[in-house]
Structure formats: C-alpha cells, structure tokens
Amino acid sequence: MTIDPLDPAGIDQVLTEEERAVRETVRDWCADRVLPHVGDWFERGELPEARALAKELGGIGVLGMHLTGYGCAGMSAVAYGLACLELEAADSGLRSLVSVQGSLAMYAIHRHGSEQQKQQWLPPMAAGEAIGCFGLTEPDAGSDPASMRTRATRDGDDWVLTGRKMWITNGSIADVAVVWAQTDDGIRGFVVPTGSKGFAAPLIKHKGSLRASITSELVLDQVRLPADAVLPEVRGLRGPLSCLNEARYGIVWGALGAARSCYAAALEYAGGRTQFGSPIASYQLTQAKLAGMAVELAKGGLLALHLGRLKDRGLLAPEQVSLGKLNNVREALEICRAARTILGANGISYEYPVMRHMANLESVLTYEGTTEMHTLVLGQALTGHAAFRH
CATH class of the missing domain: 1.10.540.10 (Acyl-CoA dehydrogenase/oxidase, N-terminal domain)
Incomplete structure (x- = not known):
C-alpha cells in the first residue's frame, strides 16, 4: 500500500x-x-x-x-x-x-x-437569511474580559446598553448581535437587533490579516432594549467563555485547513520547480521540509479527530480544547512558513495561497485566546496553580 x-x-x-x-x-x-x-x-x-x-x-x-x-x-x-x-x-x-x-x-x-x-x-x-455577530472583546479588554466597560442598566422594564466592542467579525453586515455587558447582577448577554437606535458597526479597514473578512467595531450609544432581550439562562463569564470554547474547537480543525493548503502548494511546486537540472523535490533539504510538514499536519489531524470523538461522547474538557488550539495553530503557522521557503520568492505572490494563509493565521494565533492564555490554561490544569495574574 x-x-x-x-x-x-x-x-x-x-x-x-x-x-x-x-x-x-x-x-x-x-x-x-x-x-x-x-x-x-x-x-x-x-x-x-x-x-x-x-x-x-x-x-x-x-x-x-x-x-x-x-x-x-x-x-x-x-x-x-x-x-x-x-x-x-x-x-x-x-x-x-x-x-x-x-x-x-x-x-x-x-x-x-x-x-x-x-x-x-x-x-x-x-438558513443564512439573518447574520449574527458576537460582542465580547473591547479596545481595552481582550484576554481579561471581566474588565469590560460596556454596561447595561435598568430603566423601568427596559435595558439600556452603552459601550464599545472591537474586532467583531460580521459586525457591519449582522442583523443581530449577542453583546456581553456589565450589570448590577454581573456580566449578562443581550440579543441586540442591529437596527436598534444607537447601534452602529463601523467597518475596520487597513488590516494586514483576515482581509477577506468583515471586521467591525460595535458602538452602543444608549441602546434601549426590552426586558426580554437578556439571555435568561446564564450569568457571569461562564456564558461568553462557553461560546468561545465552541469556536476554539472549530479553530483546532480550521487551522489545519490553512496548513494543508500551503503544504499541498509546496508539494506541487517542489515537483515542478527545477534547479541545477533536477526538481527541487529530489533534494534532501526540500524533502526534509516536506516530511516535517507532513508529520505535523498528520499529528494535528489526529489530535483534532481525537478531540472531536471526545466531544461527540460528551467527554471533552475546555483545557483539551486549549491544548488543541495551542498546538494546531502554532504548527500550522510553521507549516505555512516552511512552505513559503520552498516556493522562494513565489511564496509571497498572491498567485499562490501561502502568504495569504500565513497572514491570516497570525490573527488566528491570537483570537479566541492568545498563545499565552492557552498556555496558562494548560499550566493551571497540569499544576493546580493559576498564574494568570503573576
């Protein structure tokens, strides 16, 4: 075989x-x-x-x-x-x-x-007939969402939301935003129709990464919502963190897609690019790069599959999702960088997918939890000591 x-x-x-x-x-x-x-x-x-x-x-x-x-x-x-x-x-x-x-x-x-x-x-x-976005990150609150400044206050039976959210995918085209805010009863989530008075979602431009994506700021200026706009079943950071864990699981797999695309491009290019009378795929150093990329891609795929099987059985722990995101995004970036070296100068051309994936993965590396945060999540799970504030 x-x-x-x-x-x-x-x-x-x-x-x-x-x-x-x-x-x-x-x-x-x-x-x-x-x-x-x-x-x-x-x-x-x-x-x-x-x-x-x-x-x-x-x-x-x-x-x-x-x-x-x-x-x-x-x-x-x-x-x-x-x-x-x-x-x-x-x-x-x-x-x-x-x-x-x-x-x-x-x-x-x-x-x-x-x-x-x-x-x-x-x-x-x-059905894709309504688009949603998720407002948690703020200009001054990323890895520490408990320090968010967006606030929701009661005014009679209504809620009034004021604040800003940053780096929000889908924001400018969304029909509904799930927005997290401080209240007198802790952090709560709100379902906010984007047509609400006082809601705006200006587009963020001049990005060097995720350029084929809609990224926005959310501005909430005294947005008035009815009492039933609040998500009733959760209070505190447990709410948004449970959602982030779902998204991080998708990243465990998704990063491998970017890596596979770059690896496939490098493999094809090495077979067709001739130097010194032979395809560069025939040289030991190129084969060492390709073999290393293949090994990490395979390991990441096996890890993703294992975590997926655990999740389907209801056995997946949040710390294991951190393990998967930390490893797979990090290794995907290394695969993309190795692919770029095999393509040489062509690796920076948009005629090939490599530089685009490399740039995108720089964002994937830090959104839904930075490398540092996932490292400390694992560190706490391994040692029993929380080191987030040291």
Missing part, C-alpha cells in the same frame, strides 16, 4: 461515510464559490458577496450545523470540524464567518437564550 501524500496518517480511512460526505460537500462548494475569487478579495481587503455566501452556506447546512433543532442540521462535532477544515483551506475569513455565526452567536442563543429568542433568530440564522 502507498500513502496519500496529503493524508500520510490515513485519517480518511477512519472517518464515517457521512463525515466524508460533509467534507466533500464543503470542499466542492469552496472550490466553486470561493477559491477562484478569494485571492482577489484578500488583495482588495473585502468580502463583497458576504450575504450571498451566507445564504449559500445555509443552503448546504453548515451554519450552526452542530446544533440541534430550529432548522440546524444536528451534525456531529467531527463533521463540523471537517467542515471548518475545508472552509479554512479556502480562507480563514470564510471559516471565521461560519464560526462566529454558528459557534458564537447561534450557540449563545441556543444554549443560553429563551424559547422566544430561539424561535425568532435560530431558523433564519441557520
């Missing part, structure tokens, strides 16, 4: 038929709708078809696909992970759109919302 150079560990052989079908559906859609255009979108710094793409993604069932009911597909965690991998193999911005929609905004409503909130928002969001 010979191994598949793009799947040297043979992970495909242990996937179910349904899991492979999900992967192929998403891969084919990306090949048709995203890959021919995404290099141009990235260079221009825009995602011009975001709402149309969201409807198509809803049509193939990937928005909130790991949730059940309310129009959601109810797929396995592994199937969702494979979808994230294929989406990020196209572009991290596309996977971010899906992650924020399904694992942050929809998950928050699905897990912590009222029945009325679920009925109102989840079916159109699953």
Whole structure:
C-alpha cells in the first residue's frame, strides 16, 4: 500500500461515510464559490458577496450545523470540524464567518437564550437569511474580559446598553448581535437587533490579516432594549467563555485547513520547480521540509479527530480544547512558513495561497485566546496553580 501524500496518517480511512460526505460537500462548494475569487478579495481587503455566501452556506447546512433543532442540521462535532477544515483551506475569513455565526452567536442563543429568542433568530440564522455577530472583546479588554466597560442598566422594564466592542467579525453586515455587558447582577448577554437606535458597526479597514473578512467595531450609544432581550439562562463569564470554547474547537480543525493548503502548494511546486537540472523535490533539504510538514499536519489531524470523538461522547474538557488550539495553530503557522521557503520568492505572490494563509493565521494565533492564555490554561490544569495574574 502507498500513502496519500496529503493524508500520510490515513485519517480518511477512519472517518464515517457521512463525515466524508460533509467534507466533500464543503470542499466542492469552496472550490466553486470561493477559491477562484478569494485571492482577489484578500488583495482588495473585502468580502463583497458576504450575504450571498451566507445564504449559500445555509443552503448546504453548515451554519450552526452542530446544533440541534430550529432548522440546524444536528451534525456531529467531527463533521463540523471537517467542515471548518475545508472552509479554512479556502480562507480563514470564510471559516471565521461560519464560526462566529454558528459557534458564537447561534450557540449563545441556543444554549443560553429563551424559547422566544430561539424561535425568532435560530431558523433564519441557520438558513443564512439573518447574520449574527458576537460582542465580547473591547479596545481595552481582550484576554481579561471581566474588565469590560460596556454596561447595561435598568430603566423601568427596559435595558439600556452603552459601550464599545472591537474586532467583531460580521459586525457591519449582522442583523443581530449577542453583546456581553456589565450589570448590577454581573456580566449578562443581550440579543441586540442591529437596527436598534444607537447601534452602529463601523467597518475596520487597513488590516494586514483576515482581509477577506468583515471586521467591525460595535458602538452602543444608549441602546434601549426590552426586558426580554437578556439571555435568561446564564450569568457571569461562564456564558461568553462557553461560546468561545465552541469556536476554539472549530479553530483546532480550521487551522489545519490553512496548513494543508500551503503544504499541498509546496508539494506541487517542489515537483515542478527545477534547479541545477533536477526538481527541487529530489533534494534532501526540500524533502526534509516536506516530511516535517507532513508529520505535523498528520499529528494535528489526529489530535483534532481525537478531540472531536471526545466531544461527540460528551467527554471533552475546555483545557483539551486549549491544548488543541495551542498546538494546531502554532504548527500550522510553521507549516505555512516552511512552505513559503520552498516556493522562494513565489511564496509571497498572491498567485499562490501561502502568504495569504500565513497572514491570516497570525490573527488566528491570537483570537479566541492568545498563545499565552492557552498556555496558562494548560499550566493551571497540569499544576493546580493559576498564574494568570503573576
């Protein structure tokens, strides 16, 4: 038997038929709708078809696909992970759109919302007819969300929200925002229709990463909401952190998609690029790079699959998600950088996907928890000592 150079560990052989079908559906859609255009979108710094793409993604069932009911597909965690991998193999911005929609905004409503909130928002969001965003990070509160300044106060039966959120994917095109704010009763989540008076979502420009993605600031200036806008089932940081854990799980898989794309580009390039009379794939140093990339890609894939199987059995701990994100994003970046060296000067050209994925992964490395935070999460789990404030 010979191994598949793009799947040297043979992970495909242990996937179910349904899991492979999900992967192929998403891969084919990306090949048709995203890959021919995404290099141009990235260079221009825009995602011009975001709402149309969201409807198509809803049509193939990937928005909130790991949730059940309310129009959601109810797929396995592994199937969702494979979808994230294929989406990020196209572009991290596309996977971010899906992650924020399904694992942050929809998950928050699905897990912590009222029945009325679920009925109102989840079916159109699953179909891609309504787009959601998730407002937690602030200009001065990133890794320490407990220090957020956005505040919600009671005024009769209403809530009034004031504050700012930063680096919000989907913000400028969203129909609904899940916003976390300080209250007299601790941190609470609010379902905020973006048409509310006092709500604005200016686009963030001049990005060097995630350029084919809509990133915004949220400005809440005395936004008045009815009493039932609050998420009733959770108080404190447990709410937003539970959502972030869902999104981080998708990143464990997604980062491998960016890495696979760069590895595949390097493998093909090495076979066709001739120097000193031979393809550079025939030289030992190039083979050492390719072998190292293949090993880390295989290890990351096996780790993602194992964590996915644990999640499907209800056995996945948050610290294990930190382990997966810390390892897989770090190694994906190294794979992309090694691919760039194999392509030489061509590695910086947008005719190839390598530099685009490298730039995107610099954002993936620090969003949904920085390397430092995930290291300390693991450190606390290993030693029993919290070192976040030392």
